[in-house]
Amino acid sequence: DAGVTQSPTHLIKTRGQQVTLRCSPKSGHDTVSWYQQALGQGPQFIFQYYEEEERQRGNFPDRFSGHQFPNYSSELNVNALLLGDSALYLCASSWREETQYFGPGTRLLVL
Amino acid sequence: GENVEQHPSTLSVQEGDSAVIKCTYSDSASNYFPWYKQELGKRPQLIIDIRSNVGEKKDQRIAVTLNKTAKHFSLHITETQPEDSAVYFCAPKDPGINKFYFGSGTKLNVKP
Numbered sequence: 001d002a003g004v005t006q007s008p009t010h011l012i013k014t015r016g017q018q019v020t021l022r023c024s025p026k027s028g029h030d031t032v033s034w035y036q037q038a039l040g041q042g043p044q045f046i047f048q049y050y051e052e053e054e055r056q057r058g059n060f061p062d063r064f065s066g067h068q069f070p071n072y073s074s075e076l077n078v079n080a081l082l083l084g085d086s087a088l089y090l091c092a093s094s095w096r097e098e099t100q101y102f103g104p105g106t107r108l109l110v111l
Numbered sequence: 112g113e114n115v116e117q118h119p120s121t122l123s124v125q126e127g128d129s130a131v132i133k134c135t136y137s138d139s140a141s142n143y144f145p146w147y148k149q150e151l152g153k154r155p156q157l158i159i160d161i162r163s164n165v166g167e168k169k170d171q172r173i174a175v176t177l178n179k180t181a182k183h184f185s186l187h188i189t190e191t192q193p194e195d196s197a198v199y200f201c202a203p204k205d206p207g208i209n210k211f212y213f214g215s216g217t218k219l220n221v222k223p
Contacts, residue, residue, distance in 0.1 A: 033210070042200050042213035043155065056210050090154065099145065100211065102154040 002027055004093050004103035012109045013081050021076040021106045025093030031055075032074040033100060034066060035090040043090055049074050050096075078108075086110045113138045117201055117214035124191055125222050132217045134201030135183040143204035144177055144184045145211070150197045158199075159186070191221045 005024045013019050025032050031050045035043035045058035049068035068074045072093075078085055086109050092100040114137035124130050134144075145160035161168045161175045161184065168175050174187040184203075188195055198218050202211040 035213075040216075042202075042216050044213070045210055048210065058210075099157060099160065101157065102147075104154050 004029075004091060004101055006089075006091050006103040006106050008106060009104065010107045010109075012111065014111050015081055015083060017081050017110075018077065018079045019081060019108060021078075021089050021091075021108075023074045023076070023091030023093070023103055025072050025074070025091075026101055029093035029095050029101075030072050031094045031096060032068060032072065033092045033094075034074070034076045035092065036060070037088040037090055037105070039087070046076070081110045083110050113141065113203060113205055113212035115201065115203060115212045115214045117199075117217050119217060120215065121218045121220070123220045123222065126191060126193060128191055130186075130188045130191055130195070130219055130221075132186045132199055132201075132219070133183055134185065134203070134214055135181075136201075136203040136212075137182065138203070138205065139179075139182060140206045141182075141203040142206050144175065145202050145204075146175060146186045147200045147202060147213075148197045149200065149216075155200060188219075191219075193221050193223050195219060196221045 007022045033048040034046040037043045047057040048055050052068045063079045065077045088105045090105045091103040094100045116135045142163040147155035148158045149155040159175050172189045177184040198216045201214045
């Protein structure tokens with residue numbers, strides 16, 4: 001039974017560029033949430049996708065957008081990257097409102 | 112949104128001692144209370160959780176207690192081992208949606 005997977009594991013971008021991160025949920029899960037974790041801090045909720053729609057959003061600008069596909073996998077897109085976007089981006093999956101399980105994360109560095 | 116606070120921010124104990132981390136939250140309607148362990152460079156992993164209709168739950172050396180009236184829940188680790196060293200996060204759940212508010216974390220150091 002595969003757990004939550006994310007790609008890529010690491011990424012280096014420059015300011016102003018755009019990035020796409022990917023997440024495959026745990027088998028049987030239909031809900032995907034994205035979190036940003038800055039160094040030394042707790043994960044901050046970005047948004048959640050269920051039935052291919054954004055169901056809930058945290059306090060993040062419109063530069064952060066996402067998508068969920070029919071197979072429940074999801075993408076996180078960040079436009080016009082800023083230095084402050086450097087962080088570990090975590091994907092978590094769940095079945096409806098049950099317990100969330102995290103992927104290994106994508107570490108993004110913006111130079 | 113939910114206001115979540117964890118105490119202490121760092122905790123150092125001797126191997127074999129007990130450790131207690133407390134999490135306070137603001138939304139009295141919160142109904143699910145998990146604790147996550149995150150080792151350096153790794154993903155947060157669920158170690159124990161409790162629902163609002165239960166006051167205490169135990170799993171081997173780990174336990175969680177919930178005080179809904181006072182709006183706090185605590186993680187208890189007994190007989191600590193060096194491999195328990197990590198950052199621990201509480202993440203009470205916003206009711207009605209699957210949104211978790213994470214605390215700022217407690218760095219636990221277990222000295223051999």
